Amino acid sequence: MQENILKMLLKENHKISNSLKIDSTARFYIEVIKQDELIDLSKFINKNEIKYLVLGEGTNLVPPDFFDGIVIKPNFNDVLYDSNNKIINVGASVNWHKLVNICIEKNIYGFENLSLIPGTVGAAPIQNIGAYGQEVSNLIDKINCFDIEKGEFISLNNSSCKFKYRNSIFKNNSLLIISVDFKTDCKKEFNIEYNSIINHMDKIGFKKTNLSLETLSNLICDIRNKTLPDPNIIPNAGSFFKNAEVKISEIDDSEFSLDELIIWDIGNNKVKVGSARLIELVKDRIPKSKNVEIYKNHALVLVTNAYATQAEILDYANAIIKIVKKVFNIELQIEPTLVE
Numbered sequence: 001m002q003e004n005i006l007k008m009l010l011k012e013n014h015k016i017s018n019s020l021k022i023d024s025t026a027r028f029y030i031e032v033i034k035q036d037e038l039i040d041l042s043k044f045i046n047k048n049e050i051k052y053l054v055l056g057e058g059t060n061l062v063p064p065d066f067f068d069g070i071v072i073k074p075n076f077n078d079v080l081y082d083s084n085n086k087i088i089n090v091g092a093s094v095n096w097h098k099l100v101n102i103c104i105e106k107n108i109y110g111f112e113n114l115s116l117i118p119g120t121v122g123a124a125p126i127q128n129i130g131a132y133g134q135e136v137s138n139l140i141d142k143i144n145c146f147d148i149e150k151g152e153f154i155s156l157n158n159s160s161c162k163f164k165y166r167n168s169i170f171k172n173n174s175l176l177i178i179s180v181d182f183k184t185d186c187k188k189e190f191n192i193e194y195n196s197i198i199n200h201m202d203k204i205g206f207k208k209t210n211l212s213l214e215t216l217s218n219l220i221c222d223i224r225n226k227t228l229p230d231p232n233i234i235p236n237a238g239s240f241f242k243n244a245e246v247k248i249s250e251i252d253d254s255e256f257s258l259d260e261l262i263i264w265d266i267g268n269n270k271v272k273v274g275s276a277r278l279i280e281l282v283k284d285r286i287p288k289s290k291n292v293e294i295y296k297n298h299a300l301v302l303v304t305n306a307y308a309t310q311a312e313i314l315d316y317a318n319a320i321i322k323i324v325k326k327v328f329n330i331e332l333q334i335e336p337t338l339v340e
């Protein structure tokens with residue numbers, strides 16, 4: 001693809017689709033269908049020193065009103081199951097929940113607890129998506145990428161990705177994920193230790209003898225549908241803040257006791273503190289915003305009325321961060337990608 005052809009394929013002033021429904025426009029937008037097209041695209045970006053953003057389904061993004069750069073939308077949709085090598089290779093643009101369903105059909109264990117997480121396969125490793133006691137990093141064998149700055153294709157094995165809680169080397173680097181190789185030989189056992197799964201099973205009288213990949217996935221979908229807003233109806237980006245990782249001795253317990261918080265021991269003298277509970281305890285002190293609020297069923301989720309700008313959302317989030325810091329001495333971190 002030569003530069004003049006590339007320029008023809010670039011769409012100007014294109015909307016950036018995002019689940020917070022921020023009215024956001026990119027100066028340039030391009031859909032990439034063939035891997036080779038990335039080589040010329042990277043030459044163009046590097047030569048013209050244009051900033052870029054790789055876009056999945058926009059469910060974990062806080063984009064600005066105007067993005068003065070190129071939005072790159074990969075369109076790689078292949079799903080290749082290699083039963084001999086026990087790998088399923090999945091294109092970056094495949095919808096995550098669609099992959100979960102494919103795995104359930106093929107009796108592949110490990111994906112079911114991550115049912116109904118919005119977004120694409122290519123975005124899943126970025127923040128190491130996780131839910132109900134499972135993280136995608138436990139399922140990944142290898143990630144196939146293109147380095148936009150170096151103009152090279154590379155593959156990274158699991159340990160090179162440096163996965164952590166809602167983090168990986170893919171945050172803030174120049175790697176575009178083309179496809180992911182997932183392991184298909186995880187242990188054939190169900191992961192139902194998580195409290196909300198146990199409580200939901202008790203509540204609906206679910207018999208463990210009825211457990212299968214499909215029934216567990218359906219249970220998880222039921223729990224999610226009850227607690228999280230559907231972004232197609234109520235604009236949101238899922239959890240807006242990460243759970244906080246701190247030393248227990250640093251938490252200010254002068255106003256609320258530690259028993260009122262949700263705390264998990266994570267070793268190395270550190271604990272993870274449930275940020276939803278922190279926000280819940282102080283939410284009456286957060287100044288009201290015209291277009292943004294805390295979701296009624298889940299205090300970690302900020303929802304909008306589809307009229308909020310990036311600035312309004314960040315002002316509201318920063319007010320929450322300030323109050324939580326003041327009361328608990330805990331610094332909340334924003335989870336979705338802030339695009340500048």
Ligand SMILES: Cc1cc2nc3c(=O)[nH]c(=O)nc-3n(C[C@H](O)[C@H](O)[C@H](O)COP(=O)(O)OP(=O)(O)OC[C@H]3O[C@@H](n4cnc5c(N)ncnc54)[C@H](O)[C@@H]3O)c2cc1C
Pocket residue numbers: 019053054055056057058059060061074092117118119120121122123124126127128129130131170175176177178228229230231236237238239337
């Ligand atoms: C209702 C709701 C519930 C959610 N629940 C959860 C949950 O339980 N657990 C959880 O972990 N997350 C959750 N999320 C967040 C979101 O679903 C995930 O972060 C998801 O992986 C985002 O996918 P996406 O395709 O929409 O990515 P986008 O929002 O388009 O992009 C997110 C980031 O990934 C980058 N990116 C996207 N594709 C690629 C690629 N191919 N190569 C390189 N970089 C790329 C983008 O540049 C951006 O930095 C939730 C979101 C919503 C709205």
